[in-house]
Amino acid sequence: MSDTQKKRIVITGMGIVSPIGHDIETAWQAMLSGKSGVAPTTIFDASTMPTQFSAEVKNFDLSRFIQNTDKHAQGNRGSQFVVAATAQACKQAKIDTETTTPTDSIDRTRLGVYLGAGEGSVDNDVFFKALAQAWNPEERTMDWATWAKVAFGQMTPSHELEQEPNMPASHVAMLTGARGPTRSCLTACAASTQAVGEAMSILRSGDADVMIAGGAHSMIHPLGVMGFNRLTALSTRNESPETASRPFSGSRDGFVIGEGAAALILETLESAQKRGVTILGELVGYGSTADAFRVTDMHDEARGAIAALQAALQDAKIDKEDIDYINAHGTSTLENDSIETLAVKGVFGPDAGSTPVSSVKGTMGHLIGAAGAAELISCVMALRDNTIPPTMNLHDPDPILDLDYVPNAPRQADLNIIINESFGFGGQNNVVILKRFEA
């Protein structure tokens, strides 16, 4: 397909369920004011874990978002969050939900879903009980008959089904009646940016008119926190959870695990204009690459991240000089923030310092698979208000990180084109570019 024929893809609706708010406006104001969503973990007893805090979604009530919760009440946390986020996004984009006879003029076979979504938590009580009872410590063997007795006797079928990572997308389809192209991906912390990029690509290909794109994830559970703690990826600043997520700071010591969901309605310009819905922004570029370097580390010269940035710029046919702001992955780990800085410098060269770069993870925490889509929403809001959300908790800059990270206070700026970056374990790099919509 030649570039001149690329369909234009716009954003017409957004929704979020996050540690800093269950609607777009609340979450956005928290990002600007620096109101933290991080606190001691309550989902499980983490009081003896190396990391005892997290960015939880608190006081979530699905019935505030949809009429009939029957079909979704058994969903895992991520599924329920993304149903609520999708309901918000559809309302804004004037897409009917919870009906078999929609009147929004969207052909349901051309309404698709693409999520970057995580697995649900195991059924912790039964999972650990079965293991504890079946393990023979003397012989170091499992008695599978004992394990099976506990498992089959106490596991619930719906909980087992709802652990599958495709289930959030299934719930979104059920809510909206979507019968178009539907996929779900899980490329670690880069997943939902990838979902947005691939959804945009599906729209450009002509296989759909409208896509619900986004992410959903919750890993705040005993196995998830253990896994990240063993990797020493999490902050252990237990004495000060609210300031633990401090991207690009000299004293950063790891990311803060969060949870949530974000949904965006992507639509061909033609469809959006035909339906007469408000256009919030245009998606113009997408790049995806792999580091192919190490299982455990990002490429030490940011090779994959640079390539993803360049691919997205090329896709958008935009010069790097025209980028007004970069919404960083900025996780607050030693490695990510250093390598990400290298990547920006690698692409923007000596002028890198003149492009503002910020991470909203200081307030929101790291939503893992859902992070990229949630952060893309912050980019759309930044466009709306011509305001760059700050990097919070950045009081002691890392001397070797010398970009303009917009520390601690929001900044007014004329914003037209914004880059959103996401990187994941295993060397996944995804970048999308957002542009202010002009007819």
Add this chain to the structure above:
Amino acid sequence: MTSPRVVITGVGAISPLGLTAQDLWDGLINGRSGIGHITAFDPAGFACQLAGQVPEYKLRNHIPKSSRKAAKLMSRDIQLCVIAANEALRHAEFNTPGMENDNPITLNPTRTAVILGAGLISCDLEELAPAVAASLKNGQFDLQQWGLEGIQHVTPLWLLKYLPNMLACHISLIHDIQGPSNTITCAEASGHLAVIEATQIIQRGCADAALCGGTEAKVNPIVLARQSLINRATSQSNHAPDQACRPFDTNATGSVFGEGAGLLVLESLDKAQTRQAPILAEIVGFGQSNCLNTPYENLEADGMGVQIALSKAIEKAGLSPDQIDLIIPHGTGVPRDDTAENAALSAIFGDSLGKIPVLPTKSMLSNTGTAAGALDLITAVKVIQEARIPAAINCTDKAPNCHLAICSEQLEKPIRHVLSCSYSYGGQTTAVILKTPLGKTQ
């Protein structure tokens, strides 16, 4: 608008029928079942004690010396994927750094994609058990003990063995593939979805070649327990493994789960011709949709989601139903789902359906989850190459109202197009159509 044509130039398969794509084909053509009693663990307390297990292999023989350290981080899913990827790239006559020879590298790192279907990788329970055992207080698992003591017994890099995208990560590392990379996690629809996405990536010019397909190792106690709990696994055939999985048969009682990897190398026709690569088949149609059903784990009775995927695929390929020479259905052996898939195929193909041979493969291969759709596409490639359709097994008494012309005996005939169907428990549905390559038939 003309998109590049996308062709298949290499396949690799590791399955219950053997360690290579040729083993897969030999097994199918001889009507051999890869389903047997579970040996990976003692399944005595399990309702279903059967699985499709991959024969023994030595990982060392399938990975380069430089990857031996990384091999410690390879869960079984990753191992199977690495083995099949190696075969597929060699079959496509690509040389990569992972092949450890002095020949020039012919796979362009930045112009190659890796798009894989992967499952919810379930952890090795025996690996985790000592950590749980160290977390007991008064004989009960205790979260505070878990934090204080238990987690110290888990290897530091534990999580990296079980992230679904680690399959793609290891393959990218071994073969130096740096282009677009994705991991699709839509259960049994994933293999197809990965092939569809890889096709689209090549069509939009973001890669010249792609390694795609699916891998899953479902012979794990928790995975099998899950399938039994949601009533998808048969519990009535432990005495007769090779007859246990009976898609579309009156006596079907559920599916049998297994493990495997199916990997395909896709390329733009142009690039494949330029390097004079073997062209095995062309991808000419694909469609996707959803079933909207509760309970989520079953299809709607009319298989509407499957119908939409089928009609989109046929429309994209620009075919009429009578141009399809073989249908490989998803056919799990779960009676309710087989009935719905039959309804969908009947609705789309109408009277033509009775004339098109149908080959369910799970009776022999078992249900290999995210690998299933990819293994079926590899079967389709072999059918096209060999101009032969294997006979189905275990459909001796066709279910009432089943209109499918299940292959009762082996057929030899030129094949123009093969349609493969796939769907997930959860609802995602897909169909892919392969066409015989240029110069063959037609």
